[in-house]
Amino acid sequence: MTTTGDTPPAVTTVDTGDGASSLPGEFATFTGPFVRATIHGARESPKAIHAQLATGEGVILRGEFRYVDAVYRYCQRFDRELVPSDYFAAIEDQRERRAAFTRERRQRLHRLLVEAHDHCLPNLSDAPAYDGLTDWFDLRPPAGPYLIPYRRLQRILTDMERAREGIAMEPIGSSLAIRPHVYVPTDQSVPAMYVRYAALIDGRDVLDMGTGTGVLAVLAAKLGARSVVATDISPEAVANARENVERAGLQDVVQVRDAAPLFDATPGEAFDVVMFNVPWLDGEPQTRYDVARYDPGFRTLGAFLDGCPARLRPGGVALVQLSDIARADGGDPVGLLQARAAQAGLQVASTEAIQRRSRTAGGQETVFVFELRPAASGA
Ligand SMILES: C[S@@+](CC[C@H](N)C(=O)[O-])C[C@H]1O[C@@H](n2cnc3c(N)ncnc32)[C@H](O)[C@@H]1O
Missing domain, CATH: 3.40.50.150 (Vaccinia Virus protein VP39)
Structure with a gap:
């Protein structure tokens, strides 16, 4: 892991069908390797988007934040079905097989992506406040457009909100x-x-x-x-x-x-x-x-x-x-x-x-x- 903010991030290039886009290394570790992602509107059927994610490729969502969030929640709810149950049948050891399945399931869920450009989320409307978004990244993002797994974005936005408000801690x-x-x-x-x-x-x-x-x-x-x-x-x-x-x-x-x-x-x-x-x-x-x-x-x-x-x-x-x-x-x-x-x-x-x-x-x-x-x- 690289932990300095000055190191240029390693990026993975993803073919979006609309040109190539990059996935910063800190996010590629969550998605695992994949080469293609297709662009979809966030109002498309969550079921269809889930089926697309289940191919192992990425999905880039554009549209209102709340619809993107709803699609994510659907995919998360049915994340077990993102990976065919016999996908790791060749692994004999049951624990290893289960661990491989869990990892693959998490990676596929992370392949639900949104677009960013420098400090902005250009194709996402009505997103919660995200000033200072990149301070929460491990590395400086690449100049120009890049992709973020929605799951990471959601986590970061939640933490940013908590940071703004502080968290109540009764104990x-x-x-x-x-x-x-x-x-x-x-x-x-x-x-x-x-x-x-x-x-x-x-x-x-x-x-x-x-x-x-x-x-x-x-x-x-x-x-x-x-x-x-x-x-x-x-x-x-x-x-x-x-x-x-x-x-x-x-x-x-x-x-x-x-x-x-x-x-x-x-x-x-x-x-x-x-x-x-x-x-x-x-x-x-x-x-x-x-x-x-x-x-x-x-x-x-x-x-x-x-x-x-x-x-x-x-x-x-x-x-x-x-x-x-x-x-x-x-x-x-x-x-x-x-x-x-x-x-x-x-x-x-x-x-x-x-x-x-x-x-x-x-x-x-x-x-x-x-x-x-x-x-x-x-x-
Ligand atoms: C699970 S968090 C707990 C944080 C806090 N005590 C709490 O309960 O919310 C674990 C903490 O251990 C720190 N940590 C991890 N490895 C460490 C190490 N080798 N030496 C000292 N701290 C470490 C992490 O930076 C992190 O803050």
Whole structure:
């Protein structure tokens, strides 16, 4: 993944039947390879457009935003039918076959495209406000016309709206500022899971690893932590967390360190509580935002667990949040966490869990917080 805004994007050329157009590399990673896309009016039958997407080629929609959105929703609702059920019949292993099918289905859905030109969406009328759209891209877009998967555009527009308004966050009793490329904790029940550990946090020194917007750091301070150190590998997250700590007037309690991986920002320090809402999916991050969601081979999780015992004071505890959503891709993240924790000399002292509908994959997921303690100290 390229993460600087100055690097010219790699583009894929797509034949639109109306000339060639380009698909910036950061979007091509979502669509997977395809060579052609046909132009359609957004008022055409969603069923016909779904059938076109099911060929594996792209569809470029022009017209009113709300019709484009309606077509997308139809295609999303029937996304399983975008890929023939026997498409991966040659793959013998069932888990691999399911993962390949899920990937192909997501890629085909991303091939529902809209046109952009520099900072504008010229063939989309009545779109929600999108000033500053390209600030939310990973890379500068190519000069001239290019294509965006509607699904990406929709996600970006939603995040832009949240950034304009801030998001209400009941567990911390105030709203959160959101910045581009920073993980948005939209479901309040997820950060709220830490409230159940208030007694462990009250009066203690806390490390919030991977702080993102700073939501858990602020929450820990509100739950009575004596001090909170917040760290993140992402400079955008660090800036966002500092903004939210200031908003909450908690600068005396929460210190947000400069961006660094894992424990590099806290050399030689130890804490009573280490919190980490880890990236939940196994895979290569494709965008700066994805660094919050994807952990290739769960290596960051493993390194974090290995580092924990040395960073915990006697009686200290790690509170690790993880979802089982990677099961949809054939993984076993919870089993892996338990095994890696045991290898690192940590034992599970308690588990909290909630069920919800996944924003990423659509299906049900269970989100866990594991209370981990060094095995020798007992639970
Ligand atoms: C799922 S998000 C959680 C953000 C926030 N704590 C929350 O609950 O909303 C994971 C966070 O971990 C950060 N992260 C990913 N890899 C990291 C690493 N190796 N070191 C430090 N932070 C990392 C990401 O940038 C992201 O902000």
